[in-house]
Amino acid sequence: MNTLDRHNTGAEGTRVFVAEGAVDAAPGLLRVGTRGSALAVAQTTTVAEIMAAATGLDVALVIVTTQGDTSRAPLSQLGGTGVFVSTLRDALLAGECDFAVHSLKDLPTGACPGIGIGAIPERADARDALCARDGLTLDALPSGARVGTGSPRRAAQLLARRPDLDVRDLRGNVDTRLGRVGVDLDAVVLACAGLDRLGRSESITERFPLDEAPAAPGQGALAIEVRADDATRSPYAEALAALDHAESRASALAERAVLATLEAGCGAPVGATAHVGEGRLVLRAEVASLDGTQRLVTVEELPWAAGDPEHAQTPQRLGRAVAQRLFEMGAAMIAPLSGTAPGADRPGGSRPDSSLPGAPR
Numbered sequence: 001m002n003t004l005d006r007h008n009t010g011a012e013g014t015r016v017f018v019a020e021g022a023v024d025a026a027p028g029l030l031r032v033g034t035r036g037s038a039l040a041v042a043q044t045t046t047v048a049e050i051m052a053a054a055t056g057l058d059v060a061l062v063i064v065t066t067q068g069d070t071s072r073a074p075l076s077q078l079g080g081t082g083v084f085v086s087t088l089r090d091a092l093l094a095g096e097c098d099f100a101v102h103s104l105k106d107l108p109t110g111a112c113p114g115i116g117i118g119a120i121p122e123r124a125d126a127r128d129a130l131c132a133r134d135g136l137t138l139d140a141l142p143s144g145a146r147v148g149t150g151s152p153r154r155a156a157q158l159l160a161r162r163p164d165l166d167v168r169d170l171r172g173n174v175d176t177r178l179g180r181v182g183v184d185l186d187a188v189v190l191a192c193a194g195l196d197r198l199g200r201s202e203s204i205t206e207r208f209p210l211d212e213a214p215a216a217p218g219q220g221a222l223a224i225e226v227r228a229d230d231a232t233r234s235p236y237a238e239a240l241a242a243l244d245h246a247e248s249r250a251s252a253l254a255e256r257a258v259l260a261t262l263e264a265g266c267g268a269p270v271g272a273t274a275h276v277g278e279g280r281l282v283l284r285a286e287v288a289s290l291d292g293t294q295r296l297v298t299v300e301e302l303p304w305a306a307g308d309p310e311h312a313q314t315p316q317r318l319g320r321a322v323a324q325r326l327f328e329m330g331a332a333m334i335a336p337l338s339g340t341a342p343g344a345d346r347p348g349g350s351r352p353d354s355s356l357p358g359a360p361r
């Protein structure tokens with residue numbers, strides 16, 4: 001009755017299936033909470049298949065409908081993008097699911113009592129994608145071309161390269177946004193990760209290099225949240241350990257520490273992108289003015305090795321240092337960081353992501 005669509009994963013005969021409505025806890029079953037959008041279901045299915053293979057258990061996708069999905073009220077009235085996240089967290093705390101899968105870039109940086117990030121899986125392509133009509137690249141778009149994005153960071157980065165563009169506000173899910181290309185817009189900018197996960201890679205006409213256009217902190221990464229008491233208990237711990245990817249975790253946490261220290265929200269023109277190379281964690285971040293005419297960029301790095309307890313706090317330290325440097329360069333003077341006017345005084349420092357003791361690294 002609960003199962004709409006079941007399929008075998010082929011992994012030791014376990015099943016991954018989509019449940020409609022409530023599913024009771026059962027010993028042989030893991031329940032993974034997800035939003036119901038095509039993108040959310042696609043990425044949660046991948047997560048569920050890894051969990052099933054690692055534990056030998058069945059995995060149910062529990063679709064949680066959030067107010068952000070059903071309401072037509074502006075996001076600002078619903079309490080910002082956090083509405084997508086808080087309903088999933090409520091379901092987790094209420095025991096309606098055992099895990100919650102989020103796009104990491106949509107997760108507010110503040111800690112949530114009783115919940116922690118149990119795993120950050122291997123990240124998809126973190127870059128932004130231009131999806132233009134007729135296969136056009138950014139340089140090839142005609143003067144004054146109309147490009148859609150709802151992100152102030154993407155708008156600033158577009159205008160920095162092409163001040164002549166007519167950047168238009170754009171909302172809605174991935175397919176809605178793509179549907180505007182060649183109709184009333186010449187192009188839209190979306191995350192490569194979402195397009196690749198949805199099988200829409202062929203719509204991409206250019207992938208912007210991260211060193212020229214740092215993406216949103218955490219873009220392309222997922223976060224698997226778990227009740228803090230369950231993180232180290234079997235079978236949850238085995239499922240999380242199979243999913244966690246140390247380099248992706250370190251990179252994403254460093255990027256998010258920039259955002260937390262700047263006390264910047266998703267509406268702030270802030271990009272941050274980290275990678276691991278030659279035993280070092282390298283973090284590049286940018287704060288731009290909304291019109292793209294002013295861009296502050298800094299790159300810093302620290303030694304880092306997977307699994308080394310000495311480097312457990314390195315991502316947060318690196319992110320804080322980069323954000324402090326951006327403050328010194330005048331970030332608060334050129335950009336609205338949390339919806340306040342440019343120039344407003346921004347104290348640094350904010351509570352970091354909750355980290356679970358004993359959670360897989």
Ligand SMILES: NCc1[nH]cc(CCC(=O)O)c1CC(=O)O
Nearest residue numbers: 103105190191193194219220221
């Ligand atoms: N803000 C919406 C959002 N949240 C996560 C993704 C998909 C990319 C990802 O997983 O980071 C998107 C769409 C987009 O930015 O194009």
